[in-house]
Amino acid sequence: MKKHLVIVESPAKAKTIEKYLGNTYEVMSSFGHIRDLPKKNLSIDVKNNFEPTYQISAEKQKIVNGLKKSTKSAQDVWLASDEDREGEAIAWHLCEALGLDPKKTKRIVFHEITKPAISHAIENPRTIDINLVNAQQARRILDRLVGYELSPVLWKKVRPGLSAGRVQSVAVRLIVEREREINDFKAKDNYKVTANFVASNDEFVSELNAKFDTDENTRRFLKDCIGAKFTVSKIDKKPGTRSSGAPFTTSSLQQEAARRLGYSVKQTMTLAQRLYESGHITYMRTDSTLLSNQALAEAKSYITSKYGAKYHNQRQFKTKQSNAQEAHEAIRPTNFSNQNIAGDEGQNKLYKLIWNRTLASQMSNAELARTEVSIKISSRPELFISKGEIVIFDGFMKVYGRKGEDVILPELTLNQSLKPKQILGRQTFSKPSARYSEASLVRQLEELGIGRPSTYAPTISTIQTRGYVEKKDLEAKEREIKVLSLINEKIEESTEIDNYGADRAKLVPTPLANVTTDFLTKHFAPIVNYDFTAHAEKDLDLIAEGSEKWVDMISKFYSSFHKLVEKSETVSRKESTQTRELGVDPSTKKPVFARYGRYGPMLQRGEVTDEDKPTFASLPENTTLDNVTLEDALEMFKLPRDVGKTDEGELITSNIGRFGPYIKVGKTFVSIKTLDPLTITEKEANKLYKEKKKEIDNKYIKVFKGGIKVVNGPYGPYVTNGKRNVKVSDDKKAESITEKEAKELLLQAPIRKAPHRRKKAKARAKK
DNA sequence: CAGTGAGCGAGCTTCCGCTTGACTT
Numbered sequence: 001m002k003k004h005l006v007i008v009e010s011p012a013k014a015k016t017i018e019k020y021l022g023n024t025y026e027v028m029s030s031f032g033h034i035r036d037l038p039k040k041n042l043s044i045d046v047k048n049n050f051e052p053t054y055q056i057s058a059e060k061q062k063i064v065n066g067l068k069k070s071t072k073s074a075q076d077v078w079l080a081s082d083e084d085r086e087g088e089a090i091a092w093h094l095c096e097a098l099g100l101d102p103k104k105t106k107r108i109v110f111h112e113i114t115k116p117a118i119s120h121a122i123e124n125p126r127t128i129d130i131n132l133v134n135a136q137q138a139r140r141i142l143d144r145l146v147g148y149e150l151s152p153v154l155w156k157k158v159r160p161g162l163s164a165g166r167v168q169s170v171a172v173r174l175i176v177e178r179e180r181e182i183n184d185f186k187a188k189d190n191y192k193v194t195a196n197f198v199a200s201n202d203e204f205v206s207e208l209n210a211k212f213d214t215d216e217n218t219r220r221f222l223k224d225c226i227g228a229k230f231t232v233s234k235i236d237k238k239p240g241t242r243s244s245g246a247p248f249t250t251s252s253l254q255q256e257a258a259r260r261l262g263y264s265v266k267q268t269m270t271l272a273q274r275l276y277e278s279g280h281i282t283y284m285r286t287d288s289t290l291l292s293n294q295a296l297a298e299a300k301s302y303i304t305s306k307y308g309a310k311y312h313n314q315r316q317f318k319t320k321q322s323n324a325q326e327a328h329e330a331i332r333p334t335n336f337s338n339q340n341i342a343g344d345e346g347q348n349k350l351y352k353l354i355w356n357r358t359l360a361s362q363m364s365n366a367e368l369a370r371t372e373v374s375i376k377i378s379s380r381p382e383l384f385i386s387k388g389e390i391v392i393f394d395g396f397m398k399v400y401g402r403k404g405e406d407v408i409l410p411e412l413t414l415n416q417s418l419k420p421k422q423i424l425g426r427q428t429f430s431k432p433s434a435r436y437s438e439a440s441l442v443r444q445l446e447e448l449g450i451g452r453p454s455t456y457a458p459t460i461s462t463i464q465t466r467g468y469v470e471k472k473d474l475e476a477k478e479r480e481i482k483v484l485s486l487i488n489e490k491i492e493e494s495t496e497i498d499n500y501g502a503d504r505a506k507l508v509p510t511p512l513a514n515v516t517t518d519f520l521t522k523h524f525a526p527i528v529n530y531d532f533t534a535h536a537e538k539d540l541d542l543i544a545e546g547s548e549k550w551v552d553m554i555s556k557f558y559s560s561f562h563k564l565v566e567k568s569e570t571v572s573r574k575e576s577t578q579t580r581e582l583g584v585d586p587s588t589k590k591p592v593f594a595r596y597g598r599y600g601p602m603l604q605r606g607e608v609t610d611e612d613k614p615t616f617a618s619l620p621e622n623t624t625l626d627n628v629t630l631e632d633a634l635e636m637f638k639l640p641r642d643v644g645k646t647d648e649g650e651l652i653t654s655n656i657g658r659f660g661p662y663i664k665v666g667k668t669f670v671s672i673k674t675l676d677p678l679t680i681t682e683k684e685a686n687k688l689y690k691e692k693k694k695e696i697d698n699k700y701i702k703v704f705k706g707g708i709k710v711v712n713g714p715y716g717p718y719v720t721n722g723k724r725n726v727k728v729s730d731d732k733k734a735e736s737i738t739e740k741e742a743k744e745l746l747l748q749a750p751i752r753k754a755p756h757r758r759k760k761a762k763a764r765a766k767k
Numbered sequence: 768c769a770g771t772g773a774g775c776g777a778g779c780t781t782c783c784g785c786t787t788g789a790c791t792t
Contacts, residue, residue, distance in 0.1 A: 009786060032786025039781085060786095086785055140783075147782020155780065165782045273787085285785090454784055597772045608773050616772050657770030669770060 005074035006108075007067065007094060009081050012277050013113060017080075020115045021122075028070055030081065034060045035093045037140070042148050044141055046562075050554050052141055056097060064097050071098050076106065078125065083109035084325035085544070089136035092128050102128045112292035112329045113282065135543040138550040142166070142536060145558060146527060149565050150520075157568070157576035158516055159598065163466055166536075167451045167459055169520055169528050172468045174444055175436055176509045176517040185432035191218040191484070192428050195384050196421045197230070197375070202410035203421065206375055206384035211428075215482055215493075218425035222486040224379040225423055232416045233376035233383070240368040240389070244360040244396035246289040246317035247330035250453035251446045253284070253354070258439035261349050264505075265438045265457045271350045272331070279334060280341050281354055285453040286328035287446075289317040291358070295332055299362040302336040307398060313364040323449040323537050332358040360400035367393040371409055375418060425484040429498075435506035438471070450533045468513040476502035511625065515596045519576055523568045527561070583630035585637070592637075594619070594628050599658055601625050603633045618656040635678060640664075644682025652685045654678075665689055668696075704739040708746070719745045 003026045008014050011029040018027040035054040037043040045051040056064050071077055079094055081087035087109070095102040106125035110117040143166055150164040193208035212218040248256070250269075257268040272284035291299070296314055303312040319326060333355045341351050369392050375384040388409035391397070436444065442456045451459055463469045476499040485492050509517075520528045536557075542548035573579075579595035582603075590606040597604075597616070601624070606614035617636040619628055640655040646665055654663045654677035661677045662669050663685045670692040672680060701717060702710040708721050710728070717734035719726045719742045726745040728734050737745075 011787075030786080033784070034786095036784090037782090082785085090785065136784090143783045145782085149781095151781035161780045163781050167783065277787090452784060454786080459783090595772095599771055602772060604772080613773070655770075659769065662770065664770080 002073065002075035004076055004078060005070050006078045006080050009087065009090060010283070012279070013283070016113050016279070017118060020113075020118050026070060026074065028067060029063075030067065030090060030094060031060070031063055033086070033090055033093065034064055034097055037144055042144065044144060046145075046558065049551050050141055050558070052137065054093070054096075067094070068098055071100070078106045078108055078122075079128070080108050080110070080121070082327040083111060084327040085132055085136040085139065085540070087327060088129055088132040089140075092130070092133040095128065102130070109327075111288075111290075111327060112294075114292050114294045116294070117292065129544075131546040132544045134550040135540045138543055138553055139536075139540055141550075141554055142557060145554075145561065149562070150524065150527065153565060153568050154516060154519070157571060157573070158519060158596070159512065162512075162516065163462070164516070164520060166527065166533060167445070167455065168462050168466075168468075169517075170448070170450055170530065170532070171441060171445060171459055172463050172509065172513050173517050173521065173528050174441065175463075175469055175507050176513050178433060178436060179509050182432045182435065187429040187431070189427050189429050191215065191425045191482075193218065193221065193423065193425045195230075195375075195423045197384075197386075197418045198421055199410040199412055199416070199418060204386055204409055206373075206386040208382050209385050210382045212425065215425075215427070215484065218484050219491060219493075221380065221382075222423060222425060222484055222491050225377065225420070225486055226489050226491075228380070229378040230384070230418045230420060231376050231378075232373060232412050232414055232418065234372075234374040235412060235414060236372040236374075238370055239392075240370045241365040242368065242395075242397070242401075243365045244363060244400060245357065247291055247332055247358045247361045248354060249287050249289060249319075249330060250285050250456060251287070251442050253331055254442050254456065255439040256353060256357070257350060258437060260353065263346075263350070265442060265460055267346070268350065269457045271346050274343065274347055275341070275351055275354075278341075278343065280338065280343075280351055282330070282332050282334060283328045284331055286326075286331060287319065287321055287324040287453055288326040288328055289319050289330045290326065291316065291332060291361075292329055295329070295358075296362065298336050299359060303359065303363060307363075310393075311363050311395060311398065313395075314362060317361065321446060321449065323534075330358070356400045360396040363396035363399065364393070366391060366395040366397045373409060373412055420486075423486040427481040427483070429479075429481075429500070431500075435474075435503060435508065437506055441507060448530055448533065449537060467510055468516065469507050469509055471505055472508045474501060474503040474506060474508075476500060511596060511601045514625075515576075515578055518578065519571075523571060524564055526564075578625055580625065582628065582633050585630075585634060590614075592630060592633050594625050594633065596625065603628070603636055605633075605637055639677055641677065643680055643685045646686060646689060652682065652689065654680055654685070663688060668692065701734045702737060702742075704742060708739065708742050710734050710737055710742065721746055 003024055006017065006021065006025055006027045008017060008027060008029055009032055011031065014027040014029040018025065021027065035056050037052060038055045043053040077098070077100055079091040081090040091107055092102055094100070095105055105127065107128050108121040108125050110121045147163070147165040151162060154162040154164055191212040193212070195206045195208070196203055197206055212221060246252070253272065254265045254268050257263040258265070263271070269284065272281065275281045276284050300312055300314060331354055333351070336355070336359065339355065341348060343351070369390045371388040373386045375386070377384070386409055388407050390406045390408060434440070438460050441460065445451045445456065464471065479498050479500065480495045481498045483494050483496055485494070526532060539548060539553045543550050543553060577596040579593050582592045582594055584590065585592050585605055588605065590610070593604045595602065595604060601619045603617040603619060604614050606612070608614060615637065617633070617639060619625070620632045620636055623632055636656070640653045643652040643654050643663060646652060650665050652663055652665050654661070654672070656662070656677055659671065661672045661675065663672055663677070663680065668689070670688050672688060675684060699712050700709055701712055708719065710717060710719055717728040719728060719737070728737065
């Protein structure tokens with residue numbers, strides 16, 4: 001008997017759906033898009049109505065062949081890709097590739113993988129919505145035009161191999177601008193005053209409702225407090241509530257997993273993918289906070305039976321993002337009764353987070369009792385305020401959120417008089433905006449409507465691999481703060497060391513990002529504007545409604561965009577590399593420039609047109625192209641410098657290179673991480689050189705004929721012939737390996753494939 | 768993991784969004 005063929009996007013989904021549909025249906029998967037614009041060139045005929053040329057990519061050919069075969073033997077075909085722009089396009093591409101008539105082939109959609117949803121879908125087929133397909137084509141073509149016309153401009157004007165795009169260039173811009181904001185930030189200081197009172201043997205803290213701008217004013221306040229009377233002037237008790245957050249979307253899951261578990265967005269997505277494939281959670285790339293009716297009902301029964309009806313509060317959270325497509329449910333457990341799952345530690349932690357969050361979203365608000373006590377000072381108008389908070393009913397906090405650390409104030413009565421044990425006035429500084437983490441950048445992009453759940457993690461990777469952004473731990477800086485204290489009616493002043501600015505895994509822009517962003521914001525402002533995507537989305541909506549033609553939208557965009565591309569050709573290299581003349585070197589009478597070079601920021605002395613070639617030097621540490629001075633630069637031109645001689649009488653020189661400061665003896669380079677090449681002494685240099693020599697002597701455990709070596713590598717000993725590397729197994733002693741054994745090991749070595757080739761191609765490109 | 772930076776010109780690079788594995792180090 002011929003079966004009905006249903007095609008979905010995800011193979012994991014296919015398995016589940018097949019179970020629900022029974023054996024008269026065969027469910028197959030397209031593994032996402034099956035056709036796309038070829039990578040090697042633009043593949044858009046801009047002179048012929050932007051006609052795109054699509055191609056089935058090599059890795060999808062097999063899948064398409066399989067689908068074709070099943071199509072031929074099937075009774076009919078049902079296209080069940082996701083209900084969004086991309087899903088509609090996938091359905092249309094499937095028609096094109098499988099030879100189906102888009103006007104006749106059945107198209108079905110479901111937002112959730114539950115039996116009722118699937119039955120409902122099967123009963124209500126429609127045909128492909130070509131307007132929605134065209135909106136996707138417009139999106140695709142727009143992105144290709146921007147990416148493939150803008151990137152080559154950067155190759156010419158900034159550096160080969162760079163990339164620019166509607167999403168990534170804005171992501172980089174956000175990071176560049178945040179860093180500049182932080183650098184320009186001037187911290188303001190003021191004085192925060194706290195008092196420790198004692199009542200019925202309990203000590204509690206109170207904070208003054210005013211801050212002082214100077215230490216003098218703080219001192220005056222403390223002085224006024226000597227001999228003053230402190231009385232409770234107001235006790236305000238009121239109830240409060242706290243409510244749970246919405247179930248997870250991709251973006252909120254990435255943020256919470258980073259905050260609570262310390263995962264990178266990539267780690268989170270890999271773990272979630274495993275959980276999805278093993279059937280523990282629903283789809284992990286979603287922008288919706290909605291739960292299926294089935295999930296709502298299951299949560300209800302689980303919560304009522306486990307915690308009692310009082311804890312249940314059924315709720316559906318509206319998705320806030322305006323561009324959300326809501327093709328899927330929120331990320332939730334597929335079965336609430338699974339509190340734990342079989343899987344590694346990472347999967348378990350992430351699962352638990354999802355389980356807790358989903359359940360909490362269906363639980364009651366927490367109820368709190370809040371108390372605010374005001375304490376009057378007889379000699380001053382300000383008030384000391386103490387706040388207490390007690391959890392009366394924990395509600396959702398039973399499973400999610402901080403376990404409400406109660407702040408309990410002692411029993412106080414109106415007009416009660418209090419004695420301060422101590423009053424402190426502490427200098428505090430205002431803080432600049434925080435640097436972006438991976439997750440907070442995703443949140444910002446989502447807020448701007450830029451990027452999709454499936455691209456957040458790859459975008460974060462791209463901007464790092466292109467060298468625009470680095471993930472860094474930032475060390476704390478120290479500053480002195482003043483502390484004024486009033487104890488036993490005596491005022492004392494002291495200083496404390498305040499460690500500030502320490503931060504983990506934050507995104508920091510490189511000089512390349514600064515140069516590129518400045519270039520793009522100056523010459524391609526419309527593309528890197530924060531609302532470019534939002535405007536484009538409005539047009540895409542019009543196309544999807546059928547009230548605008550996609551070719552009109554693209555053609556309108558392209559005519560203005562392409563003009564910018566043409567105009568950018570006239571931008572001088574001097575401008576695009578941000579060349580700045582620092583002054584003239586008094587000894588050579590040549591001009592000194594700071595600019596962005598082939599390998600990063602650099603200094604140049606003399607012009608290219610000079611008879612003798614210009615000389616180059618690195619930027620001194622802790623300076624940038626914007627703030628480096630002529631004096632700084634002249635110091636750098638003292639390099640390379642003769643440091644002295646080794647014990648064997650060889651010359652030692654010092655310099656700064658691509659990988660930082662180094663000393664050089666013959667052909668041996670030694671990094672000097674903390675020392676300054678301008679001041680390093682002969683003695684220091686010799687010590688480092690000897691250590692390096694020892695390391696080199698230890699590197700080769702054995703050297704055989706024909707270039708075969710046993711090498712002490714960073715991951716343990718390995719055998720190499722220069723082409724292939726084989727790890728020496730742990731049970732073997734590297735020192736005892738014979739030439740014969742080494743040869744045998746090399747024969748077993750795997751041939752390095754694609755990633756290796758790619759690396760080589762990159763290396764070639766650099767040259 | 769190697770110590771540059773001009774300019775010449777070969778041939779290369781590049782986008783965003785859907786999906787999974789197969790790569791290593």
